[in-house]
Amino acid sequence: METLETMRWVDGCLEILDQTLLPGKTQYIKCRQYTTVCEAIRRLSVRGAPAIGAAAAYGLALGAAALKPAGSEEFMAGVEQIARDLTATRPTAVNLQWAVDRMLGVLRDNITGGIEAAKEKLLAEAHAIYREDLESNRRMGQFGEKLIPHGAAILTHCNAGALATAGIGTALGVIRAAHQAGKNISVYADETRPLLQGARLTTWEMVQEQIPVTLLTDNMAGFLMARGKVDLVIVGADRIAANGDVANKIGTYGVAVLAKEHGLPFYVAAPMSTIDFNISGGHEIPIENRDEQEVTCFAGRRVAPEGVQVWNPAFDVTPARLVTAIITDRGVARPPYQESLAALAGK
Numbered sequence: 547m548e549t550l551e552t553m554r555w556v557d558g559c560l561e562i563l564d565q566t567l568l569p570g571k572t573q574y575i576k577c578r579q580y581t582t583v584c585e586a587i588r589r590l591s592v593r594g595a596p597a598i599g600a601a602a603a604y605g606l607a608l609g610a611a612a613l614k615p616a617g618s619e620e621f622m623a624g625v626e627q628i629a630r631d632l633t634a635t636r637p638t639a640v641n642l643q644w645a646v647d648r649m650l651g652v653l654r655d656n657i658t659g660g661i662e663a664a665k666e667k668l669l670a671e672a673h674a675i676y677r678e679d680l681e682s683n684r685r686m687g688q689f690g691e692k693l694i695p696h697g698a699a700i701l702t703h704c705n706a707g708a709l710a711t712a713g714i715g716t717a718l719g720v721i722r723a724a725h726q727a728g729k730n731i732s733v734y735a736d737e738t739r740p741l742l743q744g745a746r747l748t749t750w751e752m753v754q755e756q757i758p759v760t761l762l763t764d765n766m767a768g769f770l771m772a773r774g775k776v777d778l779v780i781v782g783a784d785r786i787a788a789n790g791d792v793a794n795k796i797g798t799y800g801v802a803v804l805a806k807e808h809g810l811p812f813y814v815a816a817p818m819s820t821i822d823f824n825i826s827g828g829h830e831i832p833i834e835n836r837d838e839q840e841v842t843c844f845a846g847r848r849v850a851p852e853g854v855q856v857w858n859p860a861f862d863v864t865p866a867r868l869v870t871a872i873i874t875d876r877g878v879a880r881p882p883y884q885e886s887l888a889a890l891a892g893k
């Protein structure tokens with residue numbers, strides 16, 4: 547089985563697995579400047595909320611290391627600009643802002659110790675963020691697999707796997723844990739238009755691990771459920787509001803409505819770093835709109851006529867009322883989410 551690292555730190559350089567080339571080609575982007583990390587996030591070479599957060603943390607450490615300020619004030623100003631550039635790359639996954647805020651907090655706590663020491667602290671914190679995600683995924687898998695019945699056929703959307711994280715994944719981490727617990731599960735993977743994270747990445751991860759996986763186009767999910775082929779749905783998340791509304795890859799809301807219609811459990815797996823307690827509901831979640839060519843072209847060939855208008859939101863919002871449970875790295879939250887998520891966060 548080929549196991550690939552989503553990213554790795556090698557001799558002062560962040561190497562990012564270029565996911566736009568998967569599954570056909572395995573190639574790492576060598577990021578020696580933080581601007582290369584910004585571009586990798588923007589073009590989804592690295593993608594998935596936890597992975598974006600970890601990449602941004604390493605990007606901030608890279609950028610800070612290259613600064614040659616006259617003093618600490620200039621250094622702080624330089625790092626804060628790097629932080630702004632990183633958080634501007636993609637607006638929806640809260641892990642990006644969370645990771646950058648955490649790095650800035652470490653800097654402010656250590657600036658009095660001198661600039662070189664602060665640079666070392668930043669790199670250490672980026673390593674910590676990456677390392678913690680490994681353990682966070684493992685815990686989500688442990689909590690989540692208890693919800694998975696033996697022999698379950700599980701539908702998932704997009705890729706919330708090892709390629710979206712530092713570890714075994716969020717939704718796919720639960721699937722891996724259930725598989726390893728001997729539950730004889732199988733997976734249905736939505737291709738996930740327009741960038742095909744399901745067809746390219748989720749199926750690849752499942753095939754690598756010899757977990758039975760069936761690929762379907764997004765518009766087939768309803769009929770598959772109507773034919774009684776699906777036992778439950780599990781997806782990842784990019785930002786979850788305090789009330790349990792979930793922003794995830796475009797198409798997730800439709801799957802949740804279909805699951806409700808067919809009486810199927812709809813689970814969301816996400817670490818606590820994806821819960822945004824600063825917003826009350828999904829209406830406050832910023833939704834990224836992406837380039838129209840992602841929709842008008844397919845495999846590099848234009849399929850829609852010139853002059854067509856395009857709407858290409860990268861995410862949608864699933865209301866909490868459609869979510870059966872939220873599997874986090876601190877336990878499983880059930881409705882009412884305002885209370886259960888706050889309790890898991892120790893608020």
Ligand SMILES: CSC[C@H]1O[C@H](OP(=O)(O)O)[C@H](O)[C@@H]1O
Binds near residue numbers: 590593711717784795
């Ligand atoms: C474990 S977070 C995965 C999450 O991120 C994906 O979005 P993108 O591929 O655009 O970064 C998708 O929403 C996944 O559920």
